[in-house]
Amino acid sequence: MKQIGKRLIELLLFLLILSFISFLIMKLTPGDPVRFMLNVDDVSISEEQIESLREELGFNDPVYIQFGRWVLRFFQFDLGQSFMTNQPVTEELAKRIPASLALTFSALLILTVISVPIGTLSALYKDTWVDHLSRAFALIGASVPSFWLGLLFIQLFSVRLGWLPSMGKGTILHMILPSLTLGLVMAAVYVRLLRSSLLESLGQDFIKSAKARGLSSSRIFFFHAFRHSLIPVITVLGVSLGSLLGGAVIIEVLFAYPGVGKLAVDAIVRRDYPVIQGYILFMGLFVVTINILVDLSYRFLNPEIRLKELDRN
Amino acid sequence: MKRMKLALLLSIILTFLSACSTENSSKEEVNSSGDHLKELTFLSNFPSETLDPHLNWTPLRAGMVETLVKMTEDLKLEPWLAEEWKSEDNGQTWIFKIRDDITFQNGNKLDGEAVKASLERNIQVSEAMKASLKIKSIRSEGQMVVIKTEQPLPQFPSELVHPNTAIIDVSESKIEQSPVGTGPFKVVSYEANSKLVLDKYQGYWDGKVQLDRATLTFNEDANARTLALQAGDADIVYRPAIESLETLATEQSNVITVVPSLRTHLLMYNMSNETLKDINVRKAFDALINRNEVVESIMAGQATVANGPFLPEFPFTPNYEVKSFGIDLAKKHLEAAGYEIKDGKALKDGKQLSLQLFTYSYRPELPLIAQLIQSNAKQIGINIEIQIVENIDEYLSQNSDWGLATYSLNTAPRGDASYFLNSAYMVGGALNPGHLKHDKLIEKINELNKTVDEGERNLIAKDAITIIDQERLHSFIVYPNNFAAYKNKVQNWNLSKSEFYVLTKDTGVK
Numbered sequence: 001m002k003q004i005g006k007r008l009i010e011l012l013l014f015l016l017i018l019s020f021i022s023f024l025i026m027k028l029t030p031g032d033p034v035r036f037m038l039n040v041d042d043v044s045i046s047e048e049q050i051e052s053l054r055e056e057l058g059f060n061d062p063v064y065i066q067f068g069r070w071v072l073r074f075f076q077f078d079l080g081q082s083f084m085t086n087q088p089v090t091e092e093l094a095k096r097i098p099a100s101l102a103l104t105f106s107a108l109l110i111l112t113v114i115s116v117p118i119g120t121l122s123a124l125y126k127d128t129w130v131d132h133l134s135r136a137f138a139l140i141g142a143s144v145p146s147f148w149l150g151l152l153f154i155q156l157f158s159v160r161l162g163w164l165p166s167m168g169k170g171t172i173l174h175m176i177l178p179s180l181t182l183g184l185v186m187a188a189v190y191v192r193l194l195r196s197s198l199l200e201s202l203g204q205d206f207i208k209s210a211k212a213r214g215l216s217s218s219r220i221f222f223f224h225a226f227r228h229s230l231i232p233v234i235t236v237l238g239v240s241l242g243s244l245l246g247g248a249v250i251i252e253v254l255f256a257y258p259g260v261g262k263l264a265v266d267a268i269v270r271r272d273y274p275v276i277q278g279y280i281l282f283m284g285l286f287v288v289t290i291n292i293l294v295d296l297s298y299r300f301l302n303p304e305i306r307l308k309e310l311d312r313n
Numbered sequence: 314m315k316r317m318k319l320a321l322l323l324s325i326i327l328t329f330l331s332a333c334s335t336e337n338s339s340k341e342e343v344n345s346s347g348d349h350l351k352e353l354t355f356l357s358n359f360p361s362e363t364l365d366p367h368l369n370w371t372p373l374r375a376g377m378v379e380t381l382v383k384m385t386e387d388l389k390l391e392p393w394l395a396e397e398w399k400s401e402d403n404g405q406t407w408i409f410k411i412r413d414d415i416t417f418q419n420g421n422k423l424d425g426e427a428v429k430a431s432l433e434r435n436i437q438v439s440e441a442m443k444a445s446l447k448i449k450s451i452r453s454e455g456q457m458v459v460i461k462t463e464q465p466l467p468q469f470p471s472e473l474v475h476p477n478t479a480i481i482d483v484s485e486s487k488i489e490q491s492p493v494g495t496g497p498f499k500v501v502s503y504e505a506n507s508k509l510v511l512d513k514y515q516g517y518w519d520g521k522v523q524l525d526r527a528t529l530t531f532n533e534d535a536n537a538r539t540l541a542l543q544a545g546d547a548d549i550v551y552r553p554a555i556e557s558l559e560t561l562a563t564e565q566s567n568v569i570t571v572v573p574s575l576r577t578h579l580l581m582y583n584m585s586n587e588t589l590k591d592i593n594v595r596k597a598f599d600a601l602i603n604r605n606e607v608v609e610s611i612m613a614g615q616a617t618v619a620n621g622p623f624l625p626e627f628p629f630t631p632n633y634e635v636k637s638f639g640i641d642l643a644k645k646h647l648e649a650a651g652y653e654i655k656d657g658k659a660l661k662d663g664k665q666l667s668l669q670l671f672t673y674s675y676r677p678e679l680p681l682i683a684q685l686i687q688s689n690a691k692q693i694g695i696n697i698e699i700q701i702v703e704n705i706d707e708y709l710s711q712n713s714d715w716g717l718a719t720y721s722l723n724t725a726p727r728g729d730a731s732y733f734l735n736s737a738y739m740v741g742g743a744l745n746p747g748h749l750k751h752d753k754l755i756e757k758i759n760e761l762n763k764t765v766d767e768g769e770r771n772l773i774a775k776d777a778i779t780i781i782d783q784e785r786l787h788s789f790i791v792y793p794n795n796f797a798a799y800k801n802k803v804q805n806w807n808l809s810k811s812e813f814y815v816l817t818k819d820t821g822v823k
Binding site: 030031032035037038039040041042043044045046047048049050053084085086087095147151154155158159162165166167168169170253254255256257258262266 | 506704
């Protein structure tokens with residue numbers, strides 16, 4: 001209980017520091033939301049009117065006062081309203097987060113389905129044609145820009161074959177092309193990572209000991225070597241999940257998929273400070289949660305860690 | 314046993330996939346009269362993060378809402394929800410008579426009170442509209458609405474063309490999701506930045522609505538929009554990839570349509586820079602712009618040469634002086650400004666003419682135009698350093714180190730010259746970062762700001778634009794085109810110059 005409380009205080013402090021840094025960066029970066037709010041490229045406005053609104057909204061106050069106001073509202077569970085839509089930031093995020101989570105996890109599924117068999121086979125058949133083929137796949141996958149691959153998929157599956165919708169959101173069919181594009185591009189890295197990790201595991205003493213105990217090859221591979229080799233993969237995956245959730249902007253734009261990444265980019269372009277802060281908070285929370293889960297997974301994947309902890313306690 | 318498991322798995326997958334594809338395999342839908350449902354999908358590049366008409370243009374573009382005043386395709390103002398209007402005190406008090414035969418999509422009658430409530434909400438939620446309309450008070454009586462502005466505003470009717478001034482029933486909740494307007498289409502479903510489904514409003518006041526259903530989708534990637542048309546996911550695609558137009562045109566089922574837009578790409582001069590105060594220097598830069606090359610090479614033919622700020626069709630456009638391109642001509646102007654070209658350098662008092670040209674990448678053609686000017690200027694010894702900034706408006710207004718800037722703006726978005734003239738040529742105007750101050754021009758704009766009569770306004774605007782033209786206060790380069798591609802089954806669809814009116818009651822399908 002004490003540990004949970006400690007962890008929560010740490011989390012709160014982390015989020016406050018993170019939001020202060022992002023707030024500071026936003027304020028130091030050139031850009032003026034007032035010009036967007038007043039549609040200066042469309043409505044006859046004077047510099048005086050711009051300045052007056054800036055003053056009214058408190059944008060001329062020192063940064064620490066502006067941040068203080070934001071923190072006060074944050075502790076009242078109010079993240080403010082979007083300058084773009086006049087809607088509460090929580091509502092704006094809530095509209096996009098489910099779609100982004102769905103895209104993230106479906107891309108993750110594709111990534112797993114592709115990288116685990118190929119990575120495993122290339123480790124098992126090291127330096128054979130299988131391994132060479134997997135290396136070629138990884139090289140191509142890492143070099144192909146995701147937007148180009150996405151366009152090729154649209155051309156093939158939507159224009160030529162007419163099997164899948166080219167864009168939008170609504171049914172599972174709409175999810176296939178964006179997930180496939182994201183998953184395939186990322187799988188390239190994981191294929192190589194899993195291969196090297198597996199090769200390392202297979203050379204460990206505990207594998208030799210398992211063989212000496214007469215365990216079957218498949219049992220040694222799946223329950224010992226493969227499980228152990230997942231530690232670096234899961235670590236990198238933890239980092240990738242954050243970028244998958246919030247950084248799949250190119251894919252979101254290409255497939256007109258309304259995710260949280262595009263919302264953040266639009267907010268940055270228009271200097272919609274409340275939305276940017278809300279996004280940073282959400283992403284911070286998500287990344288911390290994933291890291292905790294990754295930490296917990298180590299205990300399951302490597303019994304040594306679990307046993308050491310038990311010894312300590 | 315294994316085979317049975319495999320068969321079971323396959324049947325589950327097939328059932329799942331067939332369930333997912335019900336949208337495509339469903340029976341052909343019919344409308345209320347039992348006829349084949351007339352529907353189309355419009356794919357645009359302008360995403361809609363909200364459907365609040367007072368903050369976003371999509372509701373007007375989609376024909377969900379309407380404004381009091383409309384701009385016609387020949388760029389003239391026309392009554393829409395308002396039957397007529399007048400001002401009796403030189404543009405400070407405006408009396409609008411609202412049409413008596415209109416109902417909102419929820420059946421409520423459109424009257425003066427509803428218009429008053431809508432405009433009051435408008436200036437409450439939109440800082441831009443509050444600043445633009447300058448409304449002091451609104452009074453209503455029956456179908457009449459009396460609006461008093463904070464100062465005389467002769468261009469007030471044209472300000473009411475703005476999509477954000479659309480009239481909605483404010484008694485309805487969830488305006489950001491499903492606003493209730495008077496247009497030919499009403500909301501069925503909406504997902505921000507993704508999809509908007511509309512059904513025809515049976516009680517529409519202005520005649521029969523041709524379509525039963527319309528779907529608007531959004532995609533900011535031009536290549537993806539092109540592919541969507543080819544894949545059959547869209548019937549009308551706004552701004553497909555410019556390089557795909559030729560290919561699309563070769564397919565018999567496609568129609569390509571092109572109109573000049575109300576936007577103008579221009580070269581701004583910073584008058585705080587002593588060098589640029591000299592009209593001959595500005596004339597030299599003007600002569601260095603090869604407008605035809607911009608149209609052909611940079612804009613792939615999708616633009617028209619601009620000799621002034623406004624399209625020639627506007628009633629306030631004077632006969633512009635035709636601008637000639639020529640390195641020798643530029644050299645002549647430069648010599649008239651006291652420069653001597655020696656050893657490949659344009660020198661005055663021993664100093665080379667050297668300027669910084671700012672531009673931005675949001676419109677990719679602008680940095681290319683900057684490069685063209687830089688390259689031509691080099692031929693007569695002018696050194697131009699190009700700087701690309703992210704936020705051009707803010708940079709130009711807060712810094713004085715720039716000399717030139719390639720820029721783009723909608724010069725007459727609502728069919729009136731006063732927006733551009735006031736913003737770009739009055740001291741303190743938001744689009745006057747170059748500190749232009751031409752007394753005779755300011756006098757003309759002030760006169761325009763006090764004149765209500767349309768004919769007189771046009772004459773004054775013509776005079777003002779002639780001054781801008783003769784003095785080369787800006788160099789206007791091209792009017793970029795609006796273009797779209799659509800399937801030939803689409804009927805009566807016209808690409809609007811103003812980009813305000815996209816779906817109308819007349820849009821139909823075969």
